Amino acid sequence: MKDILIIDDEPEIRHFLSYLLTQKGYHVTLCKSGRDFYQMLPELSVDLAMIDVKLPDASGLDLLKQLKQAFPACKTIIMTGYSTVKTAIEAIKLGANDYMEKPFDQIEEVEALIEHLLDYPEAPGDADIQHLVGKLGLIIGESEDMRHLLTLAYKIARKNINVLIEGETGSGKDLLAQFIHQASRRADSPFIAVNCGALSESLLESELFGHEKGAFTGAVKSRKGVFEIAHNGSLFLDEIAEASSATQVKLLRTIETGEFRRIGDEELRRTNTRIIAASHVNLSRAVEENRFREDLLYRLEVVKLTIPPLRNRREDIPLLVKHFLNVHQSSLIFSDEAMKILMDYSWPGNIRELSNVVKRAITFAEGEVSLMTPSYLPEKMNNSPILLENQQLDQIKGSPLESYIDNWKKGIVQLWESENETALDEVLLRVKELEVEVGRAFVTKAMKETMGNRKAAAERMKISTRQLRYLLSEKS
Structure with missing residues (x-):
């Protein structure tokens, strides 16, 4: 019989979960406060714990840390209201397996999640992550930061919340956005990407919301915007910091209400679109500099994922090189000296730059040699210093x-x-x-x-x- 611990200060929640789980054959222990928890801890036996993030005398995150320290194999679910979703995400970063929003609308989902966590001794989702990584051409490598990032992305993918991805140019923000979409319940619906920095203000507004025939010069017919096309799916807004102030206002209104109007139309339309936004610019700093709306940032970064730059995961470079060689079906090999140069280079263009360097080397070396020496690398790389983290x-x-x-x-x-x-x-x-x-x-x-x-x-x-x-x- 599996032991389940319920920590919640609301009697209705405790009694409901106790009845539900006892009927399923689990042994349930109830706890209403932090004080109760610490008194029970020496005698506890726990396979799974459900912890309210807000207790009258303790933080659910503190109890989570204590529980994971005492029972490392214990599976944990954080219970939260919408206003504390960000705290629940912090709990996942600390090792919680999942979180659920109260009140519980779908009892079947609660039961399925508990059964899933208890039935898998290994970390649930690992096989799915590996499948999606292979499908999209993502490389996890040896970097602990990347492993943690993808695990967190997978856990939040099935939640109906917006995600902000920050990372340097070429670090793979678009691939991570696709990973989140494919891991979500929206995977069978459209995934639409828009680069906000590649379009003028008027074109971006038309691209997002659509327009009616005759709305402006050149509008020869009505056209749907991506908020309509991506209904029930995911909308990836790349380089969101490049959107004008006026566009930011309209985006905020649509994200808050789920409503929008096509340009030149009075009809109010609705959309159920998940927003995944990305920027190579630090948006918090952009807010401080009055270049980005704080209220829009608040709506976008319910969860913020930061992709580490390639220079911070140098151990993955050989694996990435091998991957790009396989993509181009090349049997060429980089010499030890050439690989050392690749490992020492600062990679300001990140993975995209590495991909281009490998492609360039293949182009120059194919048919001539089987071993690529430093002479097949760009000249700047042979004399490039390793950049320090602050880049000053x-x-x-x-x-x-x-x-x-x-x-x-x-x-x-x-x-x-x-x-x-x-x-x-x-x-x-x-x-x-x-x-x-x-x-x-x-x-x-x-x-x-x-x-x-x-x-x-x-x-x-x-x-x-x-x-x-x-x-x-x-x-x-």
Whole structure:
């Protein structure tokens, strides 16, 4: 007989679950507070625990930690109201197997979840995760961060909540969004992706909400928007930070009410669409800088998943390389020296950049050699420093900028120590050259961080776009 512990301060919940589970043949222990729990703990025997996240004298998360410490194999379900869903997600991060929202609308789902957790000694869902990973071409690898990320994504996928994915460019946000959709109950319904940064404000609004014939110049017929097309499915809003303020307002209204209007139409339509949003920009920082609505962020990040950059999971690079070689059906092998360069490179473009590097090497080497040496890698990689986590150029050993500054200092010292005549103009010219080179380095960094958006890069550097073009050696 399996032992189930119920921790909840509401008598109705305790009595209902006790009756339901006793009828199923389980041995049930009831607990109404943190004090009760700690008194019972020495004598407890628990196979599964259902814990209310809010108790009058204790936090459900604290009880979860104590329970997992005392009974590592115990399965746990957090019980929560909608207002505390974020806390329930934190519980899953701490090791809870799942959570349920109160009141329990579907008793069958409660029973099925409990039976599922008790019937599988191994972590439930592992086989499903591996199947989906293989289907989508995702690579988990050896990274503990990636394993934890996909496990968390799988657990929340079946919940009807919005998800925000943050991660650097090329880190695989689109694949993670597809993983969540495929693992959800919406898998048989449409998955539609929209890049908010690739469309103008008017085109993005039409893409999202649709339009009626004659609504604007060029609207020769009525057209559905993705909120209609993705009804009962998932809508992936990539680069959500690029949406204009006006579009953000309309998105917020639709997410809150499930209602929208096509452009040029008075009819109010409804949609049941799950939103998965993504951004390479830190949206919390964008809120602080008044570039993104705080109320929209609150609606989008019910769960926030952050994909680690490739430089933080270098142990997975050999496996990823092998995967990309298999994708291109190539039997080529990277030499140890070439692989070391791949392992040491900073990968600002992440997995997408690695994929392109492997494809490039295959293109150049196919038919010539079977072993790819460093000569088949981009030249920049052979002299690239490993980037530190903070990515501050003035703190990166061996960076091109530091190299230039070192050479500049040596030149100035030589002029200082020279016994010959030294023209002051030459010294000042070298100072000016350094100023321009430092400026160009920081502008280049800002351009990378803003995906080539000159206006955004100029604002970040607090300079005009004219100055930015000058520092990039462009004609104004």
